[in-house]
Amino acid sequence: MTADLEDTQIAILGAGLIGACWAALFVHHGATVRVWDPQRTALDKLAERMTRPLAQLKELEPESASQGKVVYHDMVEEAVEGAVLIQENGPENLDLKHALYTRVEPMMAPDAILASSTSALTWSELASGFSDPDRLITAHPFNPPHLVPLVETFGHDADRLNRAEAIYRAAGRVPVRMNKDATGHIANRLSSALWREAVHMVAEGIADVAAIDAALVNGPGLRWSVIGAHMAYHLGGGEGGMAGYLSHLGPSQERRWASLGVPSLTQDVCTALVDGVAAEAAGRDIATLEQQRDTALIALLKARQ
Amino acid sequence: MTADLEDTQIAILGAGLIGACWAALFVHHGATVRVWDPQRTALDKLAERMTRPLAQLKELEPESASQGKVVYHDMVEEAVEGAVLIQENGPENLDLKHALYTRVEPMMAPDAILASSTSALTWSELASGFSDPDRLITAHPFNPPHLVPLVETFGHDADRLNRAEAIYRAAGRVPVRMNKDATGHIANRLSSALWREAVHMVAEGIADVAAIDAALVNGPGLRWSVIGAHMAYHLGGGEGGMAGYLSHLGPSQERRWASLGVPSLTQDVCTALVDGVAAEAAGRDIATLEQQRDTALIALLKARQ
Numbered sequence: 035m036t037a038d039l040e041d042t043q044i045a046i047l048g049a050g051l052i053g054a055c056w057a058a059l060f061v062h063h064g065a066t067v068r069v070w071d072p073q074r075t076a077l078d079k080l081a082e083r084m085t086r087p088l089a090q091l092k093e094l095e096p097e098s099a100s101q102g103k104v105v106y107h108d109m110v111e112e113a114v115e116g117a118v119l120i121q122e123n124g125p126e127n128l129d130l131k132h133a134l135y136t137r138v139e140p141m142m143a144p145d146a147i148l149a150s151s152t153s154a155l156t157w158s159e160l161a162s163g164f165s166d167p168d169r170l171i172t173a174h175p176f177n178p179p180h181l182v183p184l185v186e187t188f189g190h191d192a193d194r195l196n197r198a199e200a201i202y203r204a205a206g207r208v209p210v211r212m213n214k215d216a217t218g219h220i221a222n223r224l225s226s227a228l229w230r231e232a233v234h235m236v237a238e239g240i241a242d243v244a245a246i247d248a249a250l251v252n253g254p255g256l257r258w259s260v261i262g263a264h265m266a267y268h269l270g271g272g273e274g275g276m277a278g279y280l281s282h283l284g285p286s287q288e289r290r291w292a293s294l295g296v297p298s299l300t301q302d303v304c305t306a307l308v309d310g311v312a313a314e315a316a317g318r319d320i321a322t323l324e325q326q327r328d329t330a331l332i333a334l335l336k337a338r339q
Numbered sequence: 340m341t342a343d344l345e346d347t348q349i350a351i352l353g354a355g356l357i358g359a360c361w362a363a364l365f366v367h368h369g370a371t372v373r374v375w376d377p378q379r380t381a382l383d384k385l386a387e388r389m390t391r392p393l394a395q396l397k398e399l400e401p402e403s404a405s406q407g408k409v410v411y412h413d414m415v416e417e418a419v420e421g422a423v424l425i426q427e428n429g430p431e432n433l434d435l436k437h438a439l440y441t442r443v444e445p446m447m448a449p450d451a452i453l454a455s456s457t458s459a460l461t462w463s464e465l466a467s468g469f470s471d472p473d474r475l476i477t478a479h480p481f482n483p484p485h486l487v488p489l490v491e492t493f494g495h496d497a498d499r500l501n502r503a504e505a506i507y508r509a510a511g512r513v514p515v516r517m518n519k520d521a522t523g524h525i526a527n528r529l530s531s532a533l534w535r536e537a538v539h540m541v542a543e544g545i546a547d548v549a550a551i552d553a554a555l556v557n558g559p560g561l562r563w564s565v566i567g568a569h570m571a572y573h574l575g576g577g578e579g580g581m582a583g584y585l586s587h588l589g590p591s592q593e594r595r596w597a598s599l600g601v602p603s604l605t606q607d608v609c610t611a612l613v614d615g616v617a618a619e620a621a622g623r624d625i626a627t628l629e630q631q632r633d634t635a636l637i638a639l640l641k642a643r644q
Contacts, residue, residue, distance in 0.1 A: 154591070176557075176558040182557070183557040183558075183561070184553075184554055184557040184558030186554060208557040210546070212545060212546045212550065213544055213546055213547065213550075214543070214544050214545045216543075217598065218595060220545070220555075221555070221558040221559050223536050223540065223595075224533050224555060225571070226536075226595045226596060226599060227532050227599050228559075228568055229568045229569075229572065229592075231528050232569060235528065236569075240517060240521045240525070241515070241516075241525055245516060245517065245518075245525070246525055246529075246568070246569060247568065247569050248513065248515045248567065249489055249491060249515045249524075249526050251565065251566065252481075252487070252488040252513040252515070253481040253487055254481065254529055254530050254563070255562075255563025255564045255565075255567070256489075256563075256564045256636070256639065257632075257636070258556060258560025258561075259556060259560045259564035260556065260560075260635040260636055260639065261556065261628075262537075262553065262555045262560070263534045263551070263552065264534075264537060264541075264551060264552050264612065264616050264619070265552050265616060266530070267534065268616045268628070269482075275616070275625060276613045276616045277609075277613045280604060280612065280613070284604045284609070286459070287531065288603070288604055290527075294528065294531060294535070299592070307569065307581055308580075308581045308585070310569065311572075311580070314567075315570075315573070320573075320577070320578060320580060323566075327565055327566050327574065330566075330643075331561070331565055333643070334565065334642050334643075337638045337639050338635075338638070338639075
C-alpha cells in the first residue's frame with residue numbers, strides 16, 4: 035500500500051480517542067493532518083494516543099510508504115484552512131456541534147467536506163448548523179476506527195460523498211452509503227437489535243453472558259465477518275435462495291420475530307450483565323481486553339488481505 | 340491435530356447436508372462413523388456430499404493424523420449399536436423424530452448419548468419421545484457445521500453433556516451450553532433479532548440489502564468474530580466497563596431498543612429482499628457464493644489458530 039493520501043490536507047477536530055485513531059489512520063496513509071481540540075490537554079496527549087494505533091497500522095500494512103505529518107493548531111479556523119476533508123469528532127451535543135460549525139463554515143474551502151463522526155445524532159439534526167448543508171456529511175466509523183474498516187456515510191451532495199469516500203478508501207476503509215438518515219446509522223442499529231436479544235436471554239436465564247458471547251464469536255459472528263445477514267438467509271434457502279427461504283420459512287421467521295424479547299435494564303438485569311462480563315473477563319482489565327481484541331482483529335484483517 | 344476420536348464409534352442418523360458435514364468432521368478426526376438414512380439415495384450420495392467438507396478440513400488442518408472410516412447401515416438399529424454418540428439429523432418434524440427415537444432407544448448402550456442437531460425444536464419437545472429423557476441432548480451446529488465451530492448444547496444429564504462436549508471439542512468444535520431450553524437456541528435467536536432490524540431498514544429504505552450486508556461484514560460482524568456483544572459494550576464503557584456503560588448509556592440504549600423496527604414480510608418487502616440479494620450476488624450462483632464463503636471462513640479459521 036502506497037501513501038495514497040500524500041499531498042492531502044485533512045483536518046481533525048476533536049482529538050479524543052476517535053480523533054486520535056482517525057489522525058493515526060490518515061498519517062499512516064501519507065496525509066498532512068491538521069489537528070485542533072478545544073482542550074489544550076487533548077493536544078498534549080495526542081502523540082501518546084496515536085502511538086498504539088500507528089504501531090498497529092504498521093504491523094497490519096508494513097509496506098506503507100512514507101508517513102504523513104501532524105500539525106497542531108490552537109485555532110480551529112486555522113486548522114480547517116486548506117483542508118479538503120474536515121473530520122469532526124466533538125462531543126455528542128447538538129448545540130456544541132452547531133456552535134463549532136458556525137466557526138468552521140466560513141473558513142472552509144468552497145468544495146471542502148465537513149464529515150461528522152457522530153454516532154448518536156443524524157445528518158438532519160446536524161445540517162441545521164450550516165448555511166450550506168451540502169458541505170456536511172455524516173461519516174461514522176466503527177470502533178476501533180483504524181482497524182475496523184466500516185465508515186457509514188450519508189449526505190445530500192453526491193459529489194462531496196464521492197470525494198470523501200475516495201479518501202476513506204485510500205485510507206483502507208470500506209465506506210457504506212445510506213439512502214436515508216437514521217439514528218444509529220446501520221451498524222449501531224444492528225448491534226442494538228442483537229444486544230437486546232442477548233440481554234433478554236441473560237434476563238430469562240437461558241444462558242450466561244460468557245456463553246452468549248462464545249456462541250456469537252464461534253457462530254454467527256464468525257460467519258457475519260464473511261457474509262452478511264441477508265446473504266446468509268439467501269444461502270439458507272438452498273437452491274431457491276432468498277425467494278425459496280421466504281416462501282418456505284418466511285412465516286416461521288415472522289413467528290420467531292414475535293417471540294423475541296424486550297428486556298428492561300432493571301437492577302437485577304444490570305447486575306447479571308456486570309457480573310457476567312466480569313466472569314467472562316476473568317481478571318483481564320479493559321486495556322488487556324482491548325489489546326487482545328486488536329491483536330485478533332489484526333490477524334483476521336491480515337487473513338482477509 | 341491428532342486423530343483424537345480414534346476408537347470412537349459415532350452414529351449419524353440422517354445423511355443429508357448436515358449429516359454429511361458431521362460425518363466428514365468426525366471421520367477427519369479419526370472416528371468410526373456409522374451412517375443410516377431412511378432413503379437409500381441419501382446413502383448413495385453421501386460419499387459425494389462428504390468430498391468437499393473432507394477436502395476443506397484437510398486444507399484447514401493438514402496435519403491431522405489417520406482418517407477414520409464410514410460404515411453404511413441399512414437398519415438404524417444396527418447403526419446405533421455400540422455408538423457412544425448418536426448424532427440425529429432428521430427432518431424438523433416432531434412425530435418423525437419421536438418415531439425414530441422409539442426405534443433407537445432400546446438399542447442404545449446404557450450410557451450412550453442421542454444428540455439431536457435440531458434447529459427449530461426444543462429439548463423439552465423432543466424428550467417426550469424417550470422413556471429415559473436423560474439419554475437425549477440437543478447439540479445444534481451452525482452452518483456450515485464442519486467449519487463454524489459452534490455447537491449449542493442442552494440436556495438434563497450433566498455427565499452425558501460433558502462426554503458429548505468432550506467429543507465435539509476433540510473434533511475441533513466449541514460447545515456452548517445453555518442453562519434453559521429455548522426455541523432457536525442462542526445463535527438463531529441472535530440471528531433472527533439482527534435480521535429483523537436488517538429487514539426493517541430495507542423496508543424503510545434506509546439502506547440497500549448489499550449496503551447493510553457490507554456494513555455488517557466490515558463492522559460489527561468483523562468485531563463479533565473476535566469479541567461478543569456483551570464484551571463489546573463492556574469495552575464501550577471505557578474505564579467504567581459494563582457498569583459505566585449501563586449507568587451512562589443504559590437509558591439511551593433502552594430508547595434505541597424501543598425505536599427498532601418490527602417489519603412484516605409483505606410482498607413488497609420480499610421483492611426488495613430478493614432483488615437486493617440478487618444485486619449483491621451480482622451473478623454468482625449459490626454454489627459459487629458458498630464456495631467463496633467457505634474459502635473466506637477457512638482463511639479466518641487459519642488466522643485464529
